[in-house]
Structure formats: structure tokens, C-alpha cells
Amino acid sequence: MRSKTERVLDHLFLLPALIFLGVFILYPLVANVGFSFSEFTLGSAEKSFVGLANYKQLVTDPIVRIALTNNVLYAVISVVMQVLVSHALAATVLVVLPNRLATAARSFFFVPVLISMTAVAILFTFVFDATDGLLNGLLEAVGLGNLAQPWLGDTTTAIYAVISVSQWQSVGYTMLLFIVSMQNIPTDLYEAAALDGAGLLRQYFSVTLPQTREMIFVVMVLTVSGAFTVFSEPYILTGGGPGNSSQVLATYMYRVGFFQNQMGYASAVATLIFVITLALSLGQARLFRTGRE
């Protein structure tokens, strides 16, 4: 048996981690819900209880509706690009490139992931610039000048421009995850499929897809919850504008809390984000489990 001092030591080693998790993750989560029933301003100790007022405001706030719609749009496009397209691209890398080149490609596609979103977003303000932007310049050069427009300054295109920057950065990330999990598929599965006369496309659907379904699930969960918590891209590229056309929940929460100084209402928006991400993660986990049975 271990001595008593050793058992005490074991608990002591756990203590720093418990303090960090308790103080900076679990407490804020609980406090946030409490805050959402009150009204207070930045830096003031006074918090007045207002019951459900913040939530009543939440359900009727037209900007919350816009933000939520944008988050859903973000999620849908992200799933298409970072799960469907990225999975197909990953399979393509492994089929059409020799091994060495595949490894190099995997690293190269990952480079945008490494660059801070601030730098990426500032770079893309040059790409999307209304008058001299690279994209408009490119469109003119190939004779599509009539498509040129102020991508970030137009209420209909702003959110799509913002979403495309996220895809530019993140597809390489999920691709890497898919490539690594595809490299773990036993080759004899493909050989057997080939013997049965399955072509490349058939092999993709009957071997690659089912063999990587756990990774697909993980990437789905990451992508969807990422889409509902996104902040940097819209904040830096458009600040949620023009108007509120590219506002998402996280940028709206920031604006309500730190600019309009309604911290209670900001907490209610944060709680909404938490509930949505939690529900979506649990929902997807459930879907994945039933799919496996």
C-alpha cells in the first residue's frame, strides 16, 4: 500500500489543474448564466436582478435573428467545404500524388492554418478591396469585370466574403485530419475492392468513406461548433457590417457587452451560444451512435 503522505501528494499534484479549471472554465460558465438574469455595466460591482428581461429582449431582437441566420449559413457552408470538399480533396491527394509529393502537399495546404487569423483577415481586406482589390483586378483581367464589386461593403456579399476567408484558412486543417486517417486504412481493403472490379469512385464510396467515418464525425463536430462561435473573421473584416449584415452571435455579444455596455444582455447572448453549441455537439454524438448500431 502507498503511504498516507503519497496519497496526499497525489491529491496535491492535482490541485493546480483543478484550480485553473474551476476558476477560469467552470466558474465563468455558471456565472454567465447568473449574469444573464441581471443588468450591469463594465467594471461596476452593482448587478441588479432583472429576471427574464434579457431573454425576452433576445427573442425579439432583430439583430440576434440576423446573427443566428449568419451563423447557420456559416455552419452550412463550412460543413460543405471543410467536410465534404475537404474529404474529397484529401482522397484526391492520396490517389493522384506520389507519396513524397502527398506529404509535401499536406504540409503546404496546412500553412494558412498556422497564420494568425488577424494577419489573414487583414491580408484579405486587400483581396476584397472595392476599388483596387486583387479579386476585382483578377475578374477584370479575365474579362469578368462586370462581376467586380465592393465585396466587404455590400450587405448581400459581406457575409459570404467573410465566410470564404474562414474556408481559405480551415480547409487545409480538416484535410490534414482526413489524410492522416485515410493513411491508416489497410491497403488490402482497396485491393479486395479492386479485385471485385470497383473503380476509383466506387472504392472511395465503399472503402474510404466508411473507414474514415469516426474522423468525419469529429470534424463535423469541430466545424459546426466553430461556425457558431466564430469571432475573429467577421470582427476584423467587417466589424459585423455594413449595417449588421455580417453580424454573428459572438461579434454581437462583444458589441452589446463592450460597446453598448449591457453586460447582462451580453451574457444572455453568450448563454445562447453555449446552449446551441452544446445541443449540436450532443445531437451529433447521438446521431453518430445510432448510425453505428
Added chain:
Amino acid sequence: MSQSHISGVRLLPGRLVLTVYALILALPLLWMVISSFKPSVEVYGRPWSLPTAWKFENYSQAWEMGVSQYFVNSLVVTSVTTALVLVVAALAAYSLVRMHNWVARLTLMAVMGSLVISPQVSIVPLYDLLGRVGIIDTYEAMVLPYVAYRLPMAILLIRAVFLEVPRELEEASRLDGCGSFRTFVNVYWPVSSGVLATAAILTIYYTWNEFLFALIFVNSDELRTIPAGLMAFRDALATDWGVLLAGLTIAAVPIVVVFLLGQRFLIAGITAGSVKG
């Protein structure tokens, strides 16, 4: 899938698609690096040509205009955060492997639960808390929450490796008269260099690029890390694009280099934990 018996012609469409994708990624980055050596008039004026005269001063100017300070801040915040994460996580993982009671089980549940909580949700209470403790606008205001939000990932990764340590090794160490701490140092620490490197790279990657906390918890320009600092830098420069792009390039290069050096560990980490910043 093996491509050995597929003819070159059939590989062409796939290769074409990948080339287009590579160009979409490469062109903006290439443009950024080339334009960072240009005077501002040429940045938009001749977007796809090389600079008429390479303007290396853009880099020294960006460096002196605050990027050097942001760089130092990022280095301090990233290294302190990483060191703390490794030590705290390794000790916790060690305890979790050795303890078999409700404390261990509850902690493990809390760790796993914390993994799915996104920092965005906690912004208001964290700001409130840091304000009451009086550390808003300090390095600590960034470091402490960063450590907390990286711990679940690090603990789970390190614990997985510690679980593989044979019981006999630990028994032997105890019979040799080693206590908890000596056993940790002699038996567990040596096997963990790989996973510690993985956890370190993941923490560096997250901390170096973190934006939200850095933006909200720090107000003084002297304390800003690169991601938050670049915003102030952009606003200060207005139309001095060459210098701005030099600043962006300085911000991007170190982490790409660190990645190329530690690629193995990063890939091991993100595939094991599949954790996104």
C-alpha cells in the same frame, strides 16, 4: 488507395483540381510577401509585378513601429503559458493515473467536459473576475485563462501516454524507496518527451494566434500580443501598405517555421486530440 496501376491521363483532373486549390492558397501569401518589399504606390498600382526597388526599410519600419514590442509580448505570453501548461498538466495526468477514487473520476469528467467549452462563452464573467482581482491589462490576464483553456487537451494527451507505463516500473521505483515525486521524475517524465512536445506545439500554436482574450483583457499597446497588436498597427498605418504587409509577414513567419520544425508533433497532437484553436 494506390495509384500505381492508374494511367497518367486519369490522374490529370485530380492534379488539376489540386493545382487550382494550391494557387488559391499561394497567391495571396505570395502577394503579401512580394508587396511587403514595395513602396505603397506600387502595392495597388502594380499588384503582380516585382518591386522596382526592393524596399527592405518596410521591415525595419514595421519592426520599430511596434511590431518588435508585440513580438516580445507574444514570446513572453506564449513561453510562460506553455511552461505552465506542461508542468500543471503533467502533474495532473500523473495523479489521474495513480489515483483510483471519486476525486480522480470527477476530475477526469471535468477535464473532458471542459474540452468542449469554447472560450467565447465565458468572456463576460472572465472580464468581471479579472477586473475584481485587478489584473485586467497585464500579461497575467492573458496567461491564466490561456493555461486553463489548454489544460484539458494537454492533460488528456499526457494521461494517455502515462497509462501505457507498466505498473511494474512504478512498483520497482517504489521498492527502491522513491516517493511520489521521485517516481514521477524517474519513471514518467522520461517517457513523456514526445507527448510533451506535442502538447507544447499545440499550446504555442493556440497562444501565438489567440485574438479574443488578447483584444478584450488588455488595453495598453505596450502589452499587446501580435494578433491584437496588428489591429492597432493597421489603424495607425492607414495607407502605408508596404509597411503593414511587412508587419503581417513578420507575424506569420515564426509560427510557420516552428511548424516545419515540429511538424511531426503537431500532426500527432491534432490527430490524437483533434482539437482546434
